[in-house]
Amino acid sequence: MVRYFGLRDDTRSESADQAADHLLPREGDHLFVTSSDSTTLSTKPGSWAVYAEGYKRAADLLVQRGDPKDDHQLIVYAVVFLYRHYLELKLKALCGIGFILRKPASGVEKATEKLLNTHDVLELWQVFSTIAGRSNLWGNGLSQACEAPVKACIAEIAQHDQHSYAFRYPISKKLVPNLPGLANIDLQHLRRTMDRLARFLSVAMRVMEREMGDPFGDDSLSDAEIRDFTYRMQQGEPPGGIIR
Secondary structure: EEEEEEEOOOOOOOOOOHHHHHHHOOOOOOOOOOOOOOOOOOOOOOHHHHHHHHHHHHHHHHHHOOOOHHHHHHHHHHHHHHHHHOOOOOOOOHHHHHHOOOOOOOHHHHHHHHHHHHOHHHHHHHHHHHHHHHHHOOOOOHHHHHHHHHHHHHHHHHHOOOOOOOOOEEEEOOOEEEEOOOOOOHHHHHHHHHHHHHHHHHHHHHHHHHHOOOOOHHHHOOOOHHHHHHHHHHHOOOOOOOOO
């Protein structure tokens, strides 16, 4: 095991000189190259969903594979930022679809521009909630029994990080420490709660995409899951297939 600058490399058994050649920048290095291992970037119109789901998936992997006794203290800020950014992108995507379905008085372009210029997830939730009421989403199975707890969780994130700043920088623009009221975070609990929020938002996305007739919609939820969710919400039962 070789250590450089506080980092360790458990995968190589080279000498110190050889390891340094791999660990330090060298002439000709590039960040973005094309190879047989390259990942193809999404170019379809529905790439908002790809961006959002990617941030959540990255956070999930960090929590699942990290050591709670060691890694979690190091990755906690990155994990919360990734989950928060997932929520921001998902809500913006939902609001964008809502603007197309229920054209705002200010026009779709102006409303979308305003939407893109905010990072306040609670403000985004309030916009979506208004759209959801006008689109009868709650009547389509997104019961108001879920609306309150989802809003409470989003408000909790906004309380600690209203403008997507606190988990990216240790101090604010006024040079005072961020997160003064948050001392501990259980990342496993956070992941489970985010899974429930994500299922709710995925159902909302699916219902709105269907109303719009979007061919690039999110197909991660089956018709049976949506029917089960709708029925249970209308009956006031715990939703079994989607929200757990």
